[in-house]
Amino acid sequence: MDAKSPPIADPHAFLAAQVRWRPIEIAFWLATLLPFVLSPSYLVLASHVAIAALFALSLDLILGYAGIISLGHAAFFGFGAYTAGILAKAGWGEPLSGLAGGACAALLLGYVTSFIVTRVSHLSLIMVTLGICLLFYEGANRMGWLTGGDDGLQGVVMWPLLGRFDFDLYGYVAYAYALVALFVSFLAVRRLIHSPFGLSLRGIRENVRRMPAIGAPTRRRLRTAYTISAGFAGLAGALLAQTSQFVALEVLSFQRSAEILVMLVLGGAGRLYGGLVGAIIFMVARDQLADMNPQYWYFWLGLLLITVVMFLPNGILGGLAQLLARWRAS
Amino acid sequence: MIAHFIGVLFDGFAYGMLLFVLSVGLSVTLGMMNFINLAHGSFAMIGGYTAVTLMQAAGVPFLLTLPAAFLIAAAASVVLERALYRRLYRATDLDQSLLTIGIVFVSIAVAAWLFGTTQQPVELPSYLRGYVTLAGIDLGVYRLFLVAVALIITLALVAGLEYTRFGAQVRAAVDNQRMARGLGINVDGVFALTFALGSGLAGLGGALAIEMVGLDPSFAFKFLVFVLIVVSLGGLASIRGTFAAATLLGVIDVASKYYAPQLGAFVIYLVMIAVLMWRPAGLFARR
Numbered sequence: 001m002d003a004k005s006p007p008i009a010d011p012h013a014f015l016a017a018q019v020r021w022r023p024i025e026i027a028f029w030l031a032t033l034l035p036f037v038l039s040p041s042y043l044v045l046a047s048h049v050a051i052a053a054l055f056a057l058s059l060d061l062i063l064g065y066a067g068i069i070s071l072g073h074a075a076f077f078g079f080g081a082y083t084a085g086i087l088a089k090a091g092w093g094e095p096l097s098g099l100a101g102g103a104c105a106a107l108l109l110g111y112v113t114s115f116i117v118t119r120v121s122h123l124s125l126i127m128v129t130l131g132i133c134l135l136f137y138e139g140a141n142r143m144g145w146l147t148g149g150d151d152g153l154q155g156v157v158m159w160p161l162l163g164r165f166d167f168d169l170y171g172y173v174a175y176a177y178a179l180v181a182l183f184v185s186f187l188a189v190r191r192l193i194h195s196p197f198g199l200s201l202r203g204i205r206e207n208v209r210r211m212p213a214i215g216a217p218t219r220r221r222l223r224t225a226y227t228i229s230a231g232f233a234g235l236a237g238a239l240l241a242q243t244s245q246f247v248a249l250e251v252l253s254f255q256r257s258a259e260i261l262v263m264l265v266l267g268g269a270g271r272l273y274g275g276l277v278g279a280i281i282f283m284v285a286r287d288q289l290a291d292m293n294p295q296y297w298y299f300w301l302g303l304l305l306i307t308v309v310m311f312l313p314n315g316i317l318g319g320l321a322q323l324l325a326r327w328r329a330s
Numbered sequence: 331m332i333a334h335f336i337g338v339l340f341d342g343f344a345y346g347m348l349l350f351v352l353s354v355g356l357s358v359t360l361g362m363m364n365f366i367n368l369a370h371g372s373f374a375m376i377g378g379y380t381a382v383t384l385m386q387a388a389g390v391p392f393l394l395t396l397p398a399a400f401l402i403a404a405a406a407s408v409v410l411e412r413a414l415y416r417r418l419y420r421a422t423d424l425d426q427s428l429l430t431i432g433i434v435f436v437s438i439a440v441a442a443w444l445f446g447t448t449q450q451p452v453e454l455p456s457y458l459r460g461y462v463t464l465a466g467i468d469l470g471v472y473r474l475f476l477v478a479v480a481l482i483i484t485l486a487l488v489a490g491l492e493y494t495r496f497g498a499q500v501r502a503a504v505d506n507q508r509m510a511r512g513l514g515i516n517v518d519g520v521f522a523l524t525f526a527l528g529s530g531l532a533g534l535g536g537a538l539a540i541e542m543v544g545l546d547p548s549f550a551f552k553f554l555v556f557v558l559i560v561v562s563l564g565g566l567a568s569i570r571g572t573f574a575a576a577t578l579l580g581v582i583d584v585a586s587k588y589y590a591p592q593l594g595a596f597v598i599y600l601v602m603i604a605v606l607m608w609r610p611a612g613l614f615a616r617r
Contacts, residue, residue, distance in 0.1 A: 069424050116603065120610040122423060123366060127562040128606050134555065135599040142592065254551070258431055265428055299439030305432030306414070309425050 019194045028273070032179055036172070043171035049283045050178035051239050054185055056264045056275025058232030061189060063261075064270030065198065066225040067205030068117065071126050071257055072133025073233055075113075078252030079136065080106040080234025085153045085241040086146065093159040099181070099238045106234020107227060114226040118219050130254070137252040153247035167243065174243035181239055185232055190272060192228070201225055205270075262301065266308055268315025277317055333467050338588050339581060344473035346580020347480030348542060352535035353557040353564075354487065354572050355528020361567020362504045363521055365415065366423055368430035370532055371554035372437035377403040377533025378545040379441060382450045392455050396537055403533020404526040411525050416518070434550050441547040450545040472541055479538065483531065487569055500524055504567045532557075559602045563613055571614025 035046040055077055062068040080102035087098045113132055120128050140147045147153055160166045165173045192198050200216045211218050241247045250256065259282070267278025289297055312319050356370040377399035384390040384398055410433065418426055458475055461468045491497035502510040503517045511517050536549070543553075556579070564575035579598065586597040605613060 063424070069427065071427070116607055120606055122364075123360065123558075123562055123566075124606050124610045124612075126366065126423070126427060127558055128603060130555070130558075131599045131603045131606075135596065135603070138596045138599065142596070261428065261431075265424075269424075296439060296443070298435045299443075302432040302435030302437075302439065305428050305435065309421075309429040309432065310414070310417070313425065 015194065025273075028276075029183065032183075035175065040170065040172075043175045045283065045287055047171050047175040047178040047243050048240075049280055050175065050182045051236050051243070052260070052263060052283055053276040053279035054178075054182045054239065055233055055236040055260050056267070056279050057182075057186060057189055057272075058229045058236065059260055059264050060269060060272070060275045061192075061229040061232070062225055063264065064274065065193060065205065066201045066222055067208075068222060068226060069126060070117075070129040071254070071261070072129035072131070073229075073260060074252055074254070074256035075129075075133040075136045076106040076110055076230040076233035077237035077240075077256065077260075078140065079109050080237030081241040081247045081251045082140065082147055082153065082237075083234070084238035085156045085247040088156045088158055088242070088245075089153065093157050095158055095161050095177070095242050098158075098242060099235065102238025102241070103231050103235040106237065107231035109234075110227040110230020111223075113230075114223040117226055118222045130257075133252065133254065133257055137249070137254075140249055140252055147247070147249070150249055152249060153241075156241065156245045156247065158242055158245055167245070171243075178239050178243060181235065185235060186272075186276075189232070193272060197221070197224070202270075259301075262305055262308075265315055266304065268317035268319075271315070271317045274315050274317050278315065281316070337467050337469075338585055340467070340469055341473065342581030342584035343577060344470070344476050344580070345542065345584050346577040347477050348535060348539055349556055349560050349580055350573055350576035351480050351483060351538065352532055352553060353560040353576060354483075354569060355525075355531045356557060357561045357564060357569070357572045358500070358504075358567050359521070359525050359528050360561060362500065362507075362524060363419055365419060366426040366430065367415070368427055368554060368558075369410075369433040369437070369550075370529070370557055371550040371552075372434055373403045373407055373529040374532040374536030374539070374553060374557075375437060375441060375545070375547075375550040376406050377530075377536035378540050378549060379445060379450070379536075380533065381537035382445075382452060382540065382545060385453060392453070392458070396534055399537035400530040400534045403536070404530030407529030408522070408526050411522055415525075416522075434554065437550050438547045441550070445547070447547055450540065452540040452545075454541060476538060476542075484569065484573060491569065496520070496523070556598075559598065561612075563602060563605055565612030565614040568612075568614050571612060574614060575612070 032050075035043055039046075055073075058076075059070065059073050062070060062073075083105040084098045084102035087101050092098065116128055116132070117125065141149055143149070158167055161173055161177055165176075167173050193201075200211065200221055203211045203214075203216065204218050204221060208218055237251060240251065263278035263282045264275045265278070266282060267276065268274035286297065289300065308315065314322070352374055353370075356367060359365065359367060380399045380402040381392075381395040384395045385392065390398070414429060414433075418429055454472065458472045460471055462471060462474070463469075491500060499510070499515050499520045502513070502515055503520050507517055536545075539545070539549075539553070543549075560572060560575045560579055563579070564571035564573075579601075582601060583595075583598055586593055590597070
């Protein structure tokens with residue numbers, strides 16, 4: 001909600017209008033099925049996009065709605081990925097329970113670290129989130145016997161999904177699996193955002209001092225949001241480990257945290273679909289530019305960041321919404 | 331054994347002094363404008379590449395490249411401040427972080443394009459190489475030089491802040507920006523000058539760092555982490571705090587690399603998180 005928005009006359013109608021499914025949303029989700037028919041050769045990329053979208057969605061929960069800036073969200077993504085990967089390597093390759101395991105491990109880690117994160121703000125907050133992520137990166141790097149260290153975790157073997165569908169080379173099963181996980185998570189996050197809990201998060205984002213005055217326990221709310229967000233990030237990481245049957249050390253890197261931040265901000269933070277749209281644009285652009293030297297890719301990435309901050313403060317979706325509002329007003 | 335331990339302490343102290351020169355500018359500018367500048371490491375990298383280029387292409391002696399590194403980094407920071415930073419002084423933490431991360435990425439790409447991704451060699455003059463032995467302890471001449479430079483800078487900064495008119499304006503702007511504006515101090519101008527000075531010091535630090543830690547395009551990010559740790563531990567806008575935090579970090583880092591190499595950078599990150607848990611505003615916070 002903008003600070004400029006007028007006072008709401010009928011809160012019940014306002015809440016009901018927010019929860020209602022709009023036609024464009026249904027069209028969006030139907031469009032996610034298109035890769036199956038239009039571009040079967042890009043299904044692996046499509047599954048990566050779905051995973052990135054889920055990761056961005058988890059970050060949106062704390063950054064867009066609760067206002068917690070994290071430069072180390074990859075810690076949970078990587079923790080989920082390694083948990084699922086190590087489970088499969090140790091001989092338990094059942095996908096769904098592995099997925100739940102990765103998510104639960106990240107959830108637990110999120111709960112523990114939430115006590116640290118909600119204590120600090122401003123620069124200290126950025127440093128603590130970054131520090132936790134760096135700590136895990138160093139840890140995974142040093143514990144080569146468990147994680148494979150720099151070479152990545154190899155020998156991850158997944159059993160067929162639901163005992164029937166094998167993960168194929170073309171990514172049919174992988175994309176379907178990732179898409180279903182994304183959609184279910186999206187429904188959960190959407191429900192959460194429009195609940196009184198979600199509203200109180202937005203209240204905290206807008207004014208952290210005033211919320212306790214109306215009886216909202218801000219710290220506890222932020223801790224809950226952080227924990228849930230960590231769980232979804234772990235889910236995304238576990239998906240990546242299972243569909244690619246490999247875990248690179250890079251899942252814990254600062255670059256991954258920064259990239260997911262870029263995707264979210266590019267699409268528009270605090271808009272539910274921002275992370276999804278940002279992930280699609282970002283991942284497709286990177287795939288198209290992948291032939292170029294990775295150094296040059298960083299140049300464009302940096303330029304993109306600067307441009308978004310200077311000219312598109314609310315991301316692509318924010319810019320579109322503004323255009324739409326202007327068009328309606330005229 | 332004891333001699334070895336003292337040698338490690340000295341190395342750590344010298345490393346800490348390097349970190350101090352790299353981070354003191356960020357501490358002051360952050361304290362004044364609350365602007366989260368994650369591109370501070372990029373200015374250090376500019377200084378480093380300036381020194382290397384001058385030495386290799388023009389044969390300028392090492393000592394003369396140091397002021398050049400200071401000037402070029404300061405000039406680059408003025409350009410960026412005028413063009414980009416000043417529009418975001420009142421923006422959110424997130425926007426500031428994103429803009430400056432973007433600058434870091436661009437600077438890494440440009441450095442890789444101009445100079446390649448290999449480590450840059452640096453040729454020290456003979457009088458800065460080798461060791462002197464003092465009471466049975468070997469001390470690197472370059473490290474002694476580093477300590478001397480850092481101590482001179484510290485004294486100059488403290489004296490400048492305490493006894494000059496400009497220093498008083500800086501202190502006023504840090505303590506209470508609105509009041510300072512009300513008294514007719516041109517806070518934006520003071521800030522721009524402080525920012526240039528701080529970035530120049532980072533550039534100097536970058537040139538001094540090559541001999542000890544090398545220089546490649548990832549420098550901008552690698553040192554950013556260390557610099558941010560120093561700043562967040564030392565507390566904002568505190569020269570004393572930055573000095574103490576840099577020394578502490580330098581000694582812990584070097585000592586843990588000597589005595590527990592398998593832990594790597596683990597110790598540093600743990601110490602940082604623990605200290606921020608204990609005192610979220612830093613060890614020596616003014617506020």
